[in-house]
Amino acid sequence: MKNIEFRTASSAQGGLIVMSGVPGVSAGSRVQIKDHAGRLRNGLVIRVSDDAVLVEVFEGTDELDLERTWVRFLDEPFMLPVSRDIMGRIFNGAGHPRDGRPPLVSSDKRNVNGEALNPAARAYPREFIQTGVSAIDGMNSLTRGQKLPIFSGGGLPHNRVAAQIVRQAKLLGEESSEFVVVFAAFGVSSGDARYFQESFEESGVLNRVVMFLNLADEPVIERLLTPRAALTAAEYLAYDLDYHVLVVMTDMTAYAEALREVAVLRGDVPARKGYPGYLYSDLAEIYERAGRIKNRPGSITMIPVLSMPSDDITHPIPDLTGYITEGQIVLGRELANQGVYPPVTVLPSLSRLMKDGIGKNYTREDHPHVASQLFASYAKALEVRGLAAIIGAEELSEGDRRYLEFANAFERKFIGQGEDDDRSVFDTLNLAWDLLSMLPPEVLIRVSEAELEKYHKWQAAAEAV
Amino acid sequence: MGKILEINGPIVKLELPETVIGEQVRVGELNLVGEVIGREGNTALAQLYENTEGLRPGEAADGLGYPLSVELGPGLLNAIFDGVQRPLEAVWAQSGDRIARGVQVHSLPRDKAWHFVPNPSLKSGATLAGGQVLGTVQETESIQHRILTPPNTTGELAELAPEGDYRVDEVIGRVKDRRDGQVHKLQLFHRWPVRTPRPYRRRDHAVKPLLTGQRILDTFYPLLKGGKGAIPGPFGAGKTMLQQQIARWCNAEIVIYVGCGERGNELTDVLEFMPELIDPHTGRPLMERTLLVANTSNMPVVAREASVYVGITIAEYFRDQGYDVVMVADSTSRWAEALREVAGRLGQMPVEEGYPAYLGSRLAAFYERAGRVEALSGEFGSVSLIGAVSPPGGDFSEPVTSHTKEIIQTFWALSKELADARHYPAIDWLESFSGYVPQAARWWAENVDPRWAEFRAKSLELLAESEELQRIVNLVGVEALSSEQRWTLEAAGLIKEGLLQQAATDDIDSYASPEKQFALLEALLRIHDEGMKLVKMGASARRLLQVPLLAQARRWKSQYKSEQLEELKAKIAEIPDVFEKLAEEYEQAPQG
Numbered sequence A: 001m002k003n004i005e006f007r008t009a010s011s012a013q014g015g016l017i018v019m020s021g022v023p024g025v026s027a028g029s030r031v032q033i034k035d036h037a038g039r040l041r042n043g044l045v046i047r048v049s050d051d052a053v054l055v056e057v058f059e060g061t062d063e064l065d066l067e068r069t070w071v072r073f074l075d076e077p078f079m080l081p082v083s084r085d086i087m088g089r090i091f092n093g094a095g096h097p098r099d100g101r102p103p104l105v106s107s108d109k110r111n112v113n114g115e116a117l118n119p120a121a122r123a124y125p126r127e128f129i130q131t132g133v134s135a136i137d138g139m140n141s142l143t144r145g146q147k148l149p150i151f152s153g154g155g156l157p158h159n160r161v162a163a164q165i166v167r168q169a170k171l172l173g174e175e176s177s178e179f180v181v182v183f184a185a186f187g188v189s190s191g192d193a194r195y196f197q198e199s200f201e202e203s204g205v206l207n208r209v210v211m212f213l214n215l216a217d218e219p220v221i222e223r224l225l226t227p228r229a230a231l232t233a234a235e236y237l238a239y240d241l242d243y244h245v246l247v248v249m250t251d252m253t254a255y256a257e258a259l260r261e262v263a264v265l266r267g268d269v270p271a272r273k274g275y276p277g278y279l280y281s282d283l284a285e286i287y288e289r290a291g292r293i294k295n296r297p298g299s300i301t302m303i304p305v306l307s308m309p310s311d312d313i314t315h316p317i318p319d320l321t322g323y324i325t326e327g328q329i330v331l332g333r334e335l336a337n338q339g340v341y342p343p344v345t346v347l348p349s350l351s352r353l354m355k356d357g358i359g360k361n362y363t364r365e366d367h368p369h370v371a372s373q374l375f376a377s378y379a380k381a382l383e384v385r386g387l388a389a390i391i392g393a394e395e396l397s398e399g400d401r402r403y404l405e406f407a408n409a410f411e412r413k414f415i416g417q418g419e420d421d422d423r424s425v426f427d428t429l430n431l432a433w434d435l436l437s438m439l440p441p442e443v444l445i446r447v448s449e450a451e452l453e454k455y456h457k458w459q460a461a462a463e464a465v
Numbered sequence B: 001m002g003k004i005l006e007i008n009g010p011i012v013k014l015e016l017p018e019t020v021i022g023e024q025v026r027v028g029e030l031n032l033v034g035e036v037i038g039r040e041g042n043t044a045l046a047q048l049y050e051n052t053e054g055l056r057p058g059e060a061a062d063g064l065g066y067p068l069s070v071e072l073g074p075g076l077l078n079a080i081f082d083g084v085q086r087p088l089e090a091v092w093a094q095s096g097d098r099i100a101r102g103v104q105v106h107s108l109p110r111d112k113a114w115h116f117v118p119n120p121s122l123k124s125g126a127t128l129a130g131g132q133v134l135g136t137v138q139e140t141e142s143i144q145h146r147i148l149t150p151p152n153t154t155g156e157l158a159e160l161a162p163e164g165d166y167r168v169d170e171v172i173g174r175v176k177d178r179r180d181g182q183v184h185k186l187q188l189f190h191r192w193p194v195r196t197p198r199p200y201r202r203r204d205h206a207v208k209p210l211l212t213g214q215r216i217l218d219t220f221y222p223l224l225k226g227g228k229g230a231i232p233g234p235f236g237a238g239k240t241m242l243q244q245q246i247a248r249w250c251n252a253e254i255v256i257y258v259g260c261g262e263r264g265n266e267l268t269d270v271l272e273f274m275p276e277l278i279d280p281h282t283g284r285p286l287m288e289r290t291l292l293v294a295n296t297s298n299m300p301v302v303a304r305e306a307s308v309y310v311g312i313t314i315a316e317y318f319r320d321q322g323y324d325v326v327m328v329a330d331s332t333s334r335w336a337e338a339l340r341e342v343a344g345r346l347g348q349m350p351v352e353e354g355y356p357a358y359l360g361s362r363l364a365a366f367y368e369r370a371g372r373v374e375a376l377s378g379e380f381g382s383v384s385l386i387g388a389v390s391p392p393g394g395d396f397s398e399p400v401t402s403h404t405k406e407i408i409q410t411f412w413a414l415s416k417e418l419a420d421a422r423h424y425p426a427i428d429w430l431e432s433f434s435g436y437v438p439q440a441a442r443w444w445a446e447n448v449d450p451r452w453a454e455f456r457a458k459s460l461e462l463l464a465e466s467e468e469l470q471r472i473v474n475l476v477g478v479e480a481l482s483s484e485q486r487w488t489l490e491a492a493g494l495i496k497e498g499l500l501q502q503a504a505t506d507d508i509d510s511y512a513s514p515e516k517q518f519a520l521l522e523a524l525l526r527i528h529d530e531g532m533k534l535v536k537m538g539a540s541a542r543r544l545l546q547v548p549l550l551a552q553a554r555r556w557k558s559q560y561k562s563e564q565l566e567e568l569k570a571k572i573a574e575i576p577d578v579f580e581k582l583a584e585e586y587e588q589a590p591q592g
């Protein structure tokens, strides 16, 4: 059947073609369509009965001439060939090389859709990854096997932050990174793609990177396949070859928009903002491929990047992502405008797996309390700053003025750091105590009295002032 | 035997005459499972619980003759099932890390023998009613499994096996139906269709609070055993943590945790911590009273829709044995979305945000299965149902949240602002409500302290008042407040930080006994009252705010375990002294 071309399309409209008289077609099968000019399009069987097959054409059905359209049913879903040789290679969303080197030959092919991991087979992620970024390590830490997206917006330095994490990420006690990187870019500009390539080159990780690129002007179908192909490669590296894999994917918003485009063509019932009701499940099929498996040494840690349309965190794409991922690192325009890099807005940021990967046996015993105290004090300080904007800083009480100073120092020194500044988590915690020492001990009730005794330098700070 | 006519995502059209709606089907060479949801002429429409990729028209299909049912018997506890009750540990052993399609594994293990002790009051010839206790199996150290006659089986007991070890599918008795003379086998387990509520004698009033050890729940917005509650909140606000806290610490006898369309790691988390934690009520590992139903977000959507019914049917089964059962469902929104997805495929008319018109009635019917009943066995049991709701964009006016709000009695509203400031549990004390306060008040008055209702109301008043004051402060600064107002604000802050806030991650703070909860409540109100007395005498709030007691009191919750009640009470006894000293100071040098 793979070798037979059919010319029996009975209608072509709105991205769908209906074929009749093709028996034995399987659901979800991949389809190739050749138009009158000999150009190939890709499709998928989305509905099939004995007398009609409905094929979704990813590149659309414009200019398809029914009499001169040939359709080939490949009788298999999208598959990605895998082998050790994928390391250091660059592919497009369909797994074809785009680095000018020959295609990968391997008899080992994997269905890019993957299969759901049995929850009973999962191992809970607990190993702290030091990213060297204080706002992350100190307050929203990452663990091996976690999925932690970066929520960003147009013009914000998410690429630089992601690249810095890739450069610096290592386990505590490791000299340098043991990660291999799977990088997937879809719907991004070639400039963005080049930026990553160069940054991997500079930091010398390029031979440990597999790249999947689908640029903004390339077919939508491939955009839907790119993260799946990348994760198929990641699963192979993690569970067949026992690597720890760091997957960076950008931009999930472009992915979701591609999904919407296809859904509208199909006539699926929209839920919010025109996105189909199954966007949640679809994103979950991608994000849930991160994790660890019992009795397997490898792991998949995932850092998806997405730009929030109009900086709106309640937009369906960040919203549904937040409902699936294990937290989010939110970048903010206000900090960026003040020149703070990385502009991590810590309050809406969250790492859900942090609680199980920090503290006594993982980082340092005071870490959980320090993080909680930083959140509480900074939240209070922002309230004070709001008040100061109304009544003027001079009108603030002495206690409140301290909070104001704390907020400024915290943003400049703790959140702000250089792009090459690779801080150890201990430096981050010590820095946190320096800042907390700007506040009197009696307002620091999230840390214990013993911790205050040991780390708080109130007197010293008071003298220094 | 029939065949596949058409495949459309999880919906398949079959040529399968003489099947009924709800009947289970096996489809295709892979033997995928599903259920019939529509009939027309010789054809049936079925939804499949597994991915249909690779299926072809013409492949075989067959009806199984029964609706989606669960196996109810020993072996349920301690287990993790998928959305159609396949045991995931056994599936793992059989098909590896990834769930293969078409796997067939019995829900309850067939190789394990259980020690059955027959009910001594049952003799051959006795009249057996549906739902009656045939005997018991000590399933875990803390839970005795009562073996029940299937609810619709009645007749004359022809024979009952003696005490001994039996596997679940061995015959342990026979009963002769007096109506038709037919003899039915009895086993340690029976099946029950999940979409049919299990029958009981009568409904009874819920009277006792479900104690969770979470202060803002028990003290402010209580739920009863047999009650229905909801936890709505945006992502990251703490729905799952709260449900896990309830699953850990609540004083129910059986806990059913349904992960419906949520994260795989959260179930792993439960599977890892539950066996290690000790039930404060029985002293045994918590896992012994717990079971999980898991359909994670990346598993097929149709089975997600089924998973909550599988959970609630198992809950009713333990209720019928006379147990207090709690079922937490995380998240009911994912269930509703599954409903929406199937409705969309069937071309049903969407009404609001794509949801079908029957969303509200399905939700109501589901929550209706909670309650306290006198079971057919004569025992009293209850099912408390707590559903998480995940509103898009955190907007509570969306269909699932608004329908749910009308159905439930206790509403624990989570707020993004509180969560962002890491005030956990991020339960908004003004938005939340409980319709069970009068019943709970009776229990607290009889078991802890008669002043509970009064104190509760007083602290809520303080909180509401402070909200007003805060608004003023945000506009013109704290200096605009009178000393009395400043003290009120401080006292409300004390209640928020010293009582409402509770860290699930802190060993001591994670659980608070009712007595500890009340002691803290009393202490903080006492501080407020004593201070207010001084302020009314003319003392400045500014001076009072410097009292170290205020910072100390905020730490008591995580300094004194529930068992250290006496030490906590000693602290409370010292409160008047602190203020008396201040009064002396003030009398010597009045400042105004």
Ligand SMILES: Nc1ncnc2c1ncn2[C@@H]1O[C@H](COP(=O)(O)OP(=O)(O)OP(=O)(O)O)[C@@H](O)[C@H]1O
Residues within 6 Å of the ligand: A322, A323, A324, A350, A351, A352, A353, A355, B233, B234, B235, B236, B237, B238, B239, B240, B241, B242, B262, B390, B424, B425, B426, B502, B503, B504, B505
């Ligand atoms: N009571 C609590 N004590 C300490 N930390 C908490 C508490 N509640 C929530 N948190 C923190 O908030 C994080 C998010 O909570 P949780 O996962 O329960 O959110 P959720 O509402 O279920 O989100 P989603 O809808 O995305 O599933 C937790 O990982 C934890 O760090």
Ligand SMILES: [Mg+2]
Residues within 6 Å of the ligand: B239, B240, B241, B262, B330
């Ligand atoms: Mg949750």
